[in-house]
Amino acid sequence: MRDTFVRTLVELAKENEKIELITGDLGFGVLKPYWEQVPNQFTNAGIAEQNMTTVAAGMALEGKTVFTYSIGNFPTLRCLEQIRNDCAYHNANVKIVCVGGGFVYGSLGMSHHATEDLAVLRALPDVVVMAPGDLVEAEECTKALVNYPGTAYLRLGRGGEKRIHEKIENFEIGKAIKVQDGEKIAIFSTGAIFEEVEDAFEQLKQDGWNPAVYTFPTIKPIDKAVIEQCSKEFDLIVTCEEHNVVGGFGSAVAEVMAEMKEKRAHLLRIGLNDEYAVRVGNQKYLREEYGMSAGKIVERIEKEMNE
Numbered sequence: 001m002r003d004t005f006v007r008t009l010v011e012l013a014k015e016n017e018k019i020e021l022i023t024g025d026l027g028f029g030v031l032k033p034y035w036e037q038v039p040n041q042f043t044n045a046g047i048a049e050q051n052m053t054t055v056a057a058g059m060a061l062e063g064k065t066v067f068t069y070s071i072g073n074f075p076t077l078r079c080l081e082q083i084r085n086d087c088a089y090h091n092a093n094v095k096i097v098c099v100g101g102g103f104v105y106g107s108l109g110m111s112h113h114a115t116e117d118l119a120v121l122r123a124l125p126d127v128v129v130m131a132p133g134d135l136v137e138a139e140e141c142t143k144a145l146v147n148y149p150g151t152a153y154l155r156l157g158r159g160g161e162k163r164i165h166e167k168i169e170n171f172e173i174g175k176a177i178k179v180q181d182g183e184k185i186a187i188f189s190t191g192a193i194f195e196e197v198e199d200a201f202e203q204l205k206q207d208g209w210n211p212a213v214y215t216f217p218t219i220k221p222i223d224k225a226v227i228e229q230c231s232k233e234f235d236l237i238v239t240c241e242e243h244n245v246v247g248g249f250g251s252a253v254a255e256v257m258a259e260m261k262e263k264r265a266h267l268l269r270i271g272l273n274d275e276y277a278v279r280v281g282n283q284k285y286l287r288e289e290y291g292m293s294a295g296k297i298v299e300r301i302e303k304e305m306n307e
Helices: 002-015 028-037 049-061 077-088 117-122 135-146 191-206 224-233 249-258 283-289 294-306
Strands: 019-023 042-044 065-071 094-099 128-130 152-156 177-180 185-189 212-215 218-220 236-244 266-272
Touching: 002 019, 002 028, 002 094, 002 135, 002 152, 019 028, 019 049, 028 042, 049 065, 049 077, 049 094, 077 094, 077 117, 117 128, 117 152, 117 218, 117 236, 117 249, 128 135, 135 152, 185 191, 185 224, 185 294, 191 212, 191 236, 191 294, 212 224, 218 249, 224 236, 224 249, 236 249, 236 294, 249 266, 266 294, 283 294
Parallel strands: 019 042, 019 065, 065 094, 094 152, 128 152, 185 212, 185 236, 236 266
Antiparallel strands: 128 218, 177 212
16 A cells, blocks of 8 residues: 555656655655655655654645655654644644554554554544555545645555455545445445455355445545445444554444434444554454454354344
């Protein structure tokens, strides 16, 4: 996803001199195509994420469209006050980009596990929160955010994610995407966990189930219309996120369902169960250990449907 983001931003920056990219002194191997092709629209702020964010806010208030870029929790939790006070409060045109959402940097331990970011950024007023599920969604999110006039958060995987969509027609911020029609079960996914959901879908089909699948590249604003419609049509809605179940994507879906007067579905939230991941290992290993692998998703869904 990160390479797709950079490639897309290079293309857009060549056409729009107002686009600026600021890095917190990392990602140079990935960002090299950007600074080589649009060097006057690139800044290295050093290992100083708070300053990076304040500089971005200043640039944005002078008419620039600014992307800040770092890994894991560095561009979000480390500089939350600057995002809140300098960017969001002023509706500054700053897009915070995290490379390595969830367990991407799993072997580096909990300090590098971005598992609370969606909840924290979602709580800030007027901040758009996006987590693309594949390379096509990453490209569409980047294009959409360039044209969005306000503060936003873009959570990316690291690299090697599957291309799941062939193409996306009429992509919009705040709109979910139907991937599969189905019955009884509707699986909602956000972010790179989408690849596990796709594998889980195939396993469920082999077991005789026919789940619908939706991907939500936008967590805020959430697509209320899809949630409400599915809540009336399906027996079970399952949310999947590589994130704490408290305050994140599943909570956003739960908030919509809780305010409905009539609904048929009940909700199963799959994610990190309000704990820190104390184990250390690669992303696949941690997904398995904490119940987010394709196999674990299938187990949870089938248990829920058979009870």
